[in-house]
Amino acid sequence: MEAALEPLVDLLAGRRLAVLTGAGVSTDSGIPDYRSPGSSPRRPMTHQQFVSSAAFRRHYWARNHLGWRHLQAAEPNDGHRALAAMEQAGLLTGLITQNIDLLHVRAGSHDVIHLHGRYDRVLCLRCGLVLSREEHDETLVALNPHWRERFTDVADLEVAPDADVVLESTADFKIADCPRCGGILKPDVVFFGDNTSKERVEQAYALVDEAEGLLVAGSSLAVMGGLRFVRRAAKAQRPVGMVNRGATRGDELASVRVHVGTSEALPMLAARLVERRNG
Secondary structure (H helix, E strand, O other): HHHHHHHHHHOOOOOOOEEEHHHOOOHHHHHOOOOOOOOOOOOOOOOHHHHHHHHHHHHHHHHHHHHHHHHOOOOOOHHHHHHHHHHOOOOEEEEOOOHHHOOOHHHHHOOEEOOOOOEEEEEEEEOEEEEHHHHHHHHHHOOOOOOHHHOOHHOOOOOOOOOOOOHHHHHOEEEOOOOOOOEEEEEEOOOEEOOOOOHHHHHHHHHHHHOEEEEEEOOOOHHHHHHHHHHHHHHHOOEEEEEEOOOOOOOOOOOOOOOOOOOHHHHHHHHHHHHHHOO
């Protein structure tokens, strides 16, 4: 492993880095992803489906009602902690994550841009009211007493990266609208077919522009949301290092590519970069 990482160490040593992470960083924390080898095929709900149909919203919230605490219970792994240590050592301009699980924050990272949102907040699409997921959960429990108890062990259900679960029958589940204006409540996450806010994208671009290199960890870069930052770094002739199991959509832009798991590689990489900096 150390020998495989040495070209990446040589590439990134002495540079202040921006980091882009994807679902692969969290798989060792028990959170599945959509695209790694062996992942179950999934059809996530689209933004258009959610906003256009009360039936789709009911189906989504019923499944999320069971699955969101799976994210809440997950613990950071060695990869998350290694990136937090790199930030604390002054090696990073910041971290851009495509994950909604907040595990980077819980591991100790501070300068984190949640590109696709975060699972612990709920937004009103009409008036902009922000609720905590805990608060919204209390409302759903009151509307659906004993509904959750019908599914005694969420571990027996297939939980997706967005805290959705595979659940067919949701017809009797009651959902809540915004308590202030009656508008549609939606998790503060970017659904498929939705767009990341311009503000978040510009903040992420600023991290990449400030950095002297880009490290991509645990992302297949299958969607433009992440790939655009790799393209930006490459266009500026900044080195791009990648740590991921399996191929990525940005492989041709990578200066160095390492096919290993992030929870194994990142602690070694962090230690070697600190060692090289300290001489």
